[in-house]
Amino acid sequence: MDWDKLRIFHAVADAGSLTHAGETLHLSQSAVSRQIRALEESLSTILFHRHARGLILTEQGELLFDATKSMSHRLEAASARIKDSAEEVFGELKVTTTTGFGTLWLAPRLPALYEKYPDLNIDLMLEERVLDLPMREADVAIRMKEPSQADLIRKKLMSVRMRLYASQAYLDKTKPIDKIEQIGAHRLICQSPNAFQVSAGATLVQHLLAYDKPNLLHVNNYFGVLQAVISDLGIGVMPDYVIEDFPELVRVLPDIESGEVPVFLAYPEELRQSKRIMAFRDFVQDEIISHRRKIREAGSIIA
Numbered sequence: 620m621d622w623d624k625l626r627i628f629h630a631v632a633d634a635g636s637l638t639h640a641g642e643t644l645h646l647s648q649s650a651v652s653r654q655i656r657a658l659e660e661s662l663s664t665i666l667f668h669r670h671a672r673g674l675i676l677t678e679q680g681e682l683l684f685d686a687t688k689s690m691s692h693r694l695e696a697a698s699a700r701i702k703d704s705a706e707e708v709f710g711e712l713k714v715t716t717t718t719g720f721g722t723l724w725l726a727p728r729l730p731a732l733y734e735k736y737p738d739l740n741i742d743l744m745l746e747e748r749v750l751d752l753p754m755r756e757a758d759v760a761i762r763m764k765e766p767s768q769a770d771l772i773r774k775k776l777m778s779v780r781m782r783l784y785a786s787q788a789y790l791d792k793t794k795p796i797d798k799i800e801q802i803g804a805h806r807l808i809c810q811s812p813n814a815f816q817v818s819a820g821a822t823l824v825q826h827l828l829a830y831d832k833p834n835l836l837h838v839n840n841y842f843g844v845l846q847a848v849i850s851d852l853g854i855g856v857m858p859d860y861v862i863e864d865f866p867e868l869v870r871v872l873p874d875i876e877s878g879e880v881p882v883f884l885a886y887p888e889e890l891r892q893s894k895r896i897m898a899f900r901d902f903v904q905d906e907i908i909s910h911r912r913k914i915r916e917a918g919s920i921i922a
Contacts, residue, residue, distance in 0.1 A: 624658040627651055628666065629687035632680065635673045708898040709738035715757035719841030720882075721745040724860050724910075725761070725903075732902045739895060747840070752887050759886040759896055761903070763817045766885040773885040774900070777907050779858045781820040781877035784868040789851040796854070796871055803831025806853030808844050811837040819877035824856055827875075863913050 630640040631651060641651045659666050666680035676684055716725060721743060729741060750756035753770050760766065766773055790796075794804045809824045827833070834853070838844045841857050845865070848855035854871050858880070862868060884903060890896050 620661070621658070624654050624661075625683075625687055625690075627654045628658055628683065629691060631655060631667070631674065632676055632684040632687070635675075637674070707738070708736045708894045710895060711740045711742055712759065712895040712899055713742045713744065713757040714759050714761070714899065715744040715746070715750045716761040717747055717763060717840070718745045719844075719858065720761060720763070720860075722842040723845065723858075723864065727864060728906050731906070732899070735902070736898055739898065752885060755887070758890060758893075759884065759899060761882065761884050763880050763882060765881060765883050768885075770888045771885045772888055772891060773883050776882045776884050776903065777911070778879040778881050779860050780879060781817070781823050781856055782859050783854050783871040783875060784848055784857055784861070785854045785871050786849055786851045787867065787869055789848075789853060790869060790871075792851075799827070799872055799875060800830055802827055802854075802872075803833050805833050806836055807833040808836045808838065808847045808853045808855040810841065810844065810856070811839045817880045819880045820856060820858075823875075823877040827856075860910065863910060 627640070627644060627646070630643050631637060634640040634643065637648045637651045637655070640646075641648045644651065655666065662679070662683075664679045665677050666683060667674040668677060714725075722745065726743065729743075732741070733739065744750065744757060749762065749766070749768075750760065751768065752758075752760055752766070753768055761776070763779075765775075794801065796802065796805060807824075807827060810820060812821070812824075836847055836853060838847060841861070844855045844857050845861055847853065848857070848868065849865065859876075862870075884900060886893075886896050886900075
C-alpha cells in the first residue's frame with residue numbers, strides 16, 4: 620500500500636474536505652482527488668461518500684481512518700522519542716562478552732547502570748563465540764583480545780592475568796604447595812583445552828602440566844572454574860578480576876601467572892553517536908577505575 624496515498628487519505632478524512640486537505644498538504648484539490656481515487660481503485664472500494672457539504676467516510680473508510688490515526692500517533696510518538704534521544708538514554712542495548720567476564724565482573728555491576736539509566740534495557744549475551752558487530756548481532760562487545768573485524772571503534776579497557784587460586788578449606792585439607800614442582804599432588808581446575816579461551820590462560824596451563832601431571836577438572840568457562848574452586852575441589856586457573864568479589868580465595872604460587880590479557884570494548888562505527896553506547900562505555904570505564912583502586916588497596920595491581 621502506498622504510504623503517500625495513505626498520508627493524503629488521512630489528511631482528507633481528518634479535514635472532511637479535499638480543499639482543506641490540499642491546503643494542509645500544499646497540494647491542489649485536483650491532485651488530492653486523483654490520489655484518493657487511485658487509493659480507492661487499489662483497494663477496490665469506496666472510501667468517501669461525496670456530498671455538496673463535504674466528504675463522509677464510508678464504513679470501509681472508517682476502518683482505514685482508524686488505522687491511519689493509529690499510525691499517525693505512533694509516528695508522532697517516535698518523532699518525539701527521536702528528538703528526546705539527543706539527550707536521554709533509553710531503549711535496548713545488546714551487549715556481548717564472555718561467560719566468565721559477564722557473570723563474574725559485568726553482571727554484578729549492572730545495578731549501578733540501571734540506577735543511573737532506568738529506561739535502558741540491557742540484552743546481555745554471554746558466549747565465547749565472537750559475534751559479528753558490523754552485522755549488528757550485538758551493539759557492543761567486551762572481549763579478551765583486540766577485535767579484528769573492520770569498521771569498529773575499539774578501546775582498551777584494562778589488562779588481566781591468569782593466576783592460581785584455591786579456597787582456604789581446600790588448602791587446609793591437602794598437601795602444602797610452596798613451589799610449582801608440587802602441583803602434581805593437587806587437582807588443577809582449568810578451562811577445557813578445546814574451549815574458546817584466551818591464549819595466555821592456555822599457555823599457563825600447558826606450563827603447569829609440564830611438571831608432575833596433576834589430577835584435572837576441565838570446565839568450559841571461568842564461572843564454572845570459580846564454582847569448583849569455592850567448592851573446595853582444587854586449585855583453579857582464573858583471571859585476577861575475580862578476587863575483588865571473592866576476597867576469601869587464596870592466591871597459590873604468587874610468582875606464577877600468565878602474560879597480560881588485554882580487555883577491549885568495541886562497537887560499530889555507525890553507532891559512534893549512540894547515547895546508549897556512550898552511557899555504557901562511560902559506565903564500564905568508571906567501574907574499571909573503581910576496580911583498579913580496590914585491587915591496589917588489596918595489594919594487587921591490574922596492569
